Amino acid sequence: MIMSEEILTLQHLSKFFPDGDRTITVLDDISLSMKEGEFVAIVGPSGSGKSTLLSIIGALLTPTKGKVILDGKDISAFKPAQLTATRASNIGFIFQSPNLIPYLTIKDQLLLIGKINNINKKANRNKMNELVRELGLEHRVNNYPSSLSGGEKQRVAIGRAFMNDPKIILADEPTASLDTERGRTVVEKIAYEVKTRRKAAIMVTHDERMLGVCDRVLHMEDGKLIEDNQAEKKNHPTPAQT
Amino acid sequence: MFLALKEMKRAKLRYILLSLIMVSILFLVFFMTGLANGLSFADSSSLQKIKADYIVTNEEAEGAVINSELTQEQFKEISSSIEEPASPLSLTMSTITGKENQKDTDMIYFSVDPEHYADLPIIEGKNISEITGKEVLVNESFKKDGYELNDRLIDESTEKTMTIAGFIENQTYSFLPVIYSDIDSGIHPTKSNEGIYNAVVYNGAKTDIAGFDTSTNEEAVQSMPGYSETQGSFTVMKVFMFIISAFVSAVFFYVMTIQKTNQFGVLKAMGATTFYISKSIVTQVLLLTLFSLSASATAVVGMAQILPEGVPFQASVSLVLVTGAVFILLNLAGSLLSLYKVTKIDPLEAIGRSE
Numbered sequence: 310m311i312m313s314e315e316i317l318t319l320q321h322l323s324k325f326f327p328d329g330d331r332t333i334t335v336l337d338d339i340s341l342s343m344k345e346g347e348f349v350a351i352v353g354p355s356g357s358g359k360s361t362l363l364s365i366i367g368a369l370l371t372p373t374k375g376k377v378i379l380d381g382k383d384i385s386a387f388k389p390a391q392l393t394a395t396r397a398s399n400i401g402f403i404f405q406s407p408n409l410i411p412y413l414t415i416k417d418q419l420l421l422i423g424k425i426n427n428i429n430k431k432a433n434r435n436k437m438n439e440l441v442r443e444l445g446l447e448h449r450v451n452n453y454p455s456s457l458s459g460g461e462k463q464r465v466a467i468g469r470a471f472m473n474d475p476k477i478i479l480a481d482e483p484t485a486s487l488d489t490e491r492g493r494t495v496v497e498k499i500a501y502e503v504k505t506r507r508k509a510a511i512m513v514t515h516d517e518r519m520l521g522v523c524d525r526v527l528h529m530e531d532g533k534l535i536e537d538n539q540a541e542k543k544n545h546p547t548p549a550q551t
Numbered sequence: 552m553f554l555a556l557k558e559m560k561r562a563k564l565r566y567i568l569l570s571l572i573m574v575s576i577l578f579l580v581f582f583m584t585g586l587a588n589g590l591s592f593a594d595s596s597s598l599q600k601i602k603a604d605y606i607v608t609n610e611e612a613e614g615a616v617i618n619s620e621l622t623q624e625q626f627k628e629i630s631s632s633i634e635e636p637a638s639p640l641s642l643t644m645s646t647i648t649g650k651e652n653q654k655d656t657d658m659i660y661f662s663v664d665p666e667h668y669a670d671l672p673i674i675e676g677k678n679i680s681e682i683t684g685k686e687v688l689v690n691e692s693f694k695k696d697g698y699e700l701n702d703r704l705i706d707e708s709t710e711k712t713m714t715i716a717g718f719i720e721n722q723t724y725s726f727l728p729v730i731y732s733d734i735d736s737g738i739h740p741t742k743s744n745e746g747i748y749n750a751v752v753y754n755g756a757k758t759d760i761a762g763f764d765t766s767t768n769e770e771a772v773q774s775m776p777g778y779s780e781t782q783g784s785f786t787v788m789k790v791f792m793f794i795i796s797a798f799v800s801a802v803f804f805y806v807m808t809i810q811k812t813n814q815f816g817v818l819k820a821m822g823a824t825t826f827y828i829s830k831s832i833v834t835q836v837l838l839l840t841l842f843s844l845s846a847s848a849t850a851v852v853g854m855a856q857i858l859p860e861g862v863p864f865q866a867s868v869s870l871v872l873v874t875g876a877v878f879i880l881l882n883l884a885g886s887l888l889s890l891y892k893v894t895k896i897d898p899l900e901a902i903g904r905s906e
Contacts, residue, residue: 364899367820369820369898369899370899390824393819393822393823393824394822395822396820396821396822396898397821397822397823398822400822402817402820402821402901404817404820404901408813408814408817408901410554410814410817410818411561411814412557412558412560412561412562413554413557413561417553417557420553421553421554422821424553425818425821425822425823425827426822453561469821473821473822
């Protein structure tokens with residue numbers, strides 16, 4: 310087996326928030342490393358720091374201590390403009406709700422990402438067509454989000470996250486508003502894209518049913534990250550493996 | 552551009568309604584400016600067009616030609632102080648007896664010394680330097696009333712007869728048509744024996760003469776009784792119209808921006824810069840403003856065509872351009888409010904929230 314490249318490394322990551330006279334430790338000395346093609350799930354009770362961790366990896370927040378090495382660069386001390394540029398080129402977000410732009414057709418939702426990144430028009434269009442096909446949205450390209458079902462919308466959001474060819478995909482409870490079947494399809498689509506495109510992906514979820522699709526499951530509690538070996542032993546076949 | 556246009560295409564009604572408000576306000580601004588200009592013109596065009604660099608009046612008049620009185624001796628005193636040849640000027644209101652079956656015409660004489668007064672823009676006939684004796688130059692409006700060259704006019708009060716020697720271009724004073732006459736011809740009704748002239752006009756360098764006021768045409772216009780008051784009221788109205796329109800558009804875009812906070816947060820999370828989002832808002836403001844400007848300018852031009860003759864309305868290209876430029880600037884200034892809001896949007900809000 311060829312050693313795959315490390316995409317993300319977290320080194321002793323901590324985040325404190327001031328709360329009146331006290332400081333709250335939201336993230337407590339977290340270390341993690343992820344290789345390309347790896348799909349990691351983070352589960353844990355609300356308030357455990359999952360969202361904060363996702364925001365720091367997603368270049369939305371900077372940590373108080375520690376390093377975030379994304380694609381060989383330490384982004385933990387980046388200035389806001391550098392963070393924005395990092396998000397634009399290296400990170401793909403999938404949010405809890407699809408958060409599509411209401412006045413753009415599905416085609417334009419995806420093309421917009423290329424425009425933000427100043428990607429060549431033709432390359433942008435090809436990429437869009439490719440993703441639309443893979444996500445089974447071909448018949449929807451000229452529709453507006455208002456006429457799509459929840460599952461379709463979330464698939465558009467997945468496509469959007471992959472449009473900038475990011476190193477890492479961050480999904481924040483992507484199945485929260487979907488039923489089991491549709492939720493599963495969405496997560497499988499994410500897994501499929503991550504495997505075929507050799508990306509890394511982190512999914513924050515409450516939804517235990519989706520964990521089988523992931524390669525690793527991490528538990529988060531009180532700002533600490535614990536690897537869940539149980540899930541790994543279960544060894545569900547992932548779509549890529551089947 | 553991309554976001555701005557797509558959004559306007561999708562939310563047509565919203566943007567059409569806003570443009571309608573802007574078009575109406577702008578139409579009013581253009582119309583009022585045109586009317587103010589027209590009124591100012593009808594009130595003062597002859598004074599503005601006096602063929603002289605300076606107008607000398609007595610001190611008590613405070614620059615208002617119509618209130619000034621100068622005697623023969625004072626005229627001589629002034630003429631001798633000025634190196635260049637000077638002409639007396641006398642403004643006298645009177646009435647011309649109408650031809651058969653026609654109404655009388657109220658008018659005003661501008662009586663000057665033809666030998667020392669520069670030529671006027673004329674439409675037809677002789678110019679001021681060529682008239683002799685009882686010959687006069689009359690405003691073009693007489694032509695519309697059916698008068699022709701060499702027609703005789705009779706002054707109702709002096710019952711003197713004069714001959715139309717030429718027509719002059721657009722000369723009105725205090726909304727009355729102007730007739731230029733030789734001051735020595737005695738056609739115009741004479742005033743008191745003392746003050747027979749209103750002012751002295753001359754071309755050349757400005758000379759201050761003790762006991763008299765020397766002013767330019769423009770200053771003389773501003774000093775006309777009631778002139779600055781009328782124009783001032785119009786200016787206040789115009790300024791308020793501008794403020795209202797800028798306010799309407801600023802508030803509209805601000806509210807829209809607040810509505811789209813979540814959307815902009817998501818865009819920022821996906822790596823869109825504040826500049827990228829701001830560009831889209833500014834594009835929308837510019838497009839709407841330009842559209843409203845052209846629509847209302849067209850409407851005003853159309854309106855000017857169908858206005859009855861008597862309405863003093865004067866709109867010029869420069870007026871439309873200047874008004875348009877000010878309007879665009881004000882609207883852009885108003886959009887700063889929205890841009891400020893955009894800079895405050897935190898992409899972090901996109902994480903961990905559902906719609």
